[in-house]
């Protein structure tokens with residue numbers, strides 16, 4: 255019922271009225287107290303108060319309900335306000351290597367549905383968009399949502415995306431998607447604004463909006479999975495690069511005489527720090543096909559061979575992270591990807607190797623100047639949740 259008005263306010267950043275600024279801030283940050291709203295918008299408290307009463311009267315803004323079902327901070331100044339959940343819904347879609355995931359959330363940031371369909375790696379873009387459409391339809395039907403409430407669709411792509419056209423530059427894992435202009439593919443099917451970014455940037459966005467980087471302006475996301483990747487956030491913004499290929503950490507060359515990488519270069523970090531080769535070793539040792547989770551479980555239970563595979567991978571990953579450390583010296587590094595599930599077992603050798611290979615050592619500087627390295631919040635849903643975040647932040651819009 256408020257969808258059009260909301261979309262207009264979100265889309266037109268030149269609308270600099272207090273109500274426009276508050277609506278955009280609540281869409282980006284979720285529920286906030288009036289004090290926080292004043293701080294985050296830079297508006298005077300009295301201006302915020304007037305604009306909020308206008309927004310509450312129109313029904314666009316309501317009091318947030320605490321997670322336990324009670325009103326948040328009843329009667330106290332800490333009462334939190336949010337966009338009316340009925341004002342609109344957003345969809346995030348992950349175009350994965352072997353699965354397509356859909357998350358539906360409302361504009362108050364509540365996740366309403368999460369659905370996944372598994373596919374074979376050679377699925378075509380046309381098949382992908384139809385599967386995504388089917389999952390979205392099912393989610394809206396199951397949760398009694400009106401498709402009219404949809405304000406936009408965010409797409410997390412498994413490869414670098416040109417920030418101007420939304421074209422996938424490379425898609426080594428799903429080759430049929432290389433060169434595809436994602437907005438042009440999805441817009442005719444969903445008939446809503448389409449927002450696109452690569453999955454690592456989406457993961458970083460999820461950490462900024464809901465995870466371990468809330469309120470952090472500068473950090474690096476470092477993904478250790480079957481591939482190696484990441485994202486750089488500087489001054490609260492993602493560093494995409496001129497062609498959309500920024501923070502492709504997996505393709506930092508660490509050995510000019512090393513084996514050929516799927517990207518065409520030699521000796522890329524991904525060849526040594528992804529868990530693909532260790533899985534081959536583990537499978538040979540156990541005489542059957544092993545998963546990363548099985549190796550981690552065995553390692554945590556004390557199997558020395560599995561521990562060694564994780565420690566060696568973390569060691570070489572730390573070498574790559576050391577290069578990133580010497581380049582941008584970030585205050586915070588969040589580790590994501592399946593290998594992060596090994597927790598401290600992986601973090602300890604990673605931190606030690608990082609310190610050995612980066613310029614400024616841990617003991618050289620006071621505590622506040624050290625790079626903090628820890629596991630990210632979203633090891634599973636980061637990319638798809640971040641795709642929802644693209645819509646809420648009106649970021650990555652290309653059409």
Ligand SMILES: [Zn+2]
Nearest residue numbers: 505515517522
């Ligand atoms: Zn490479």
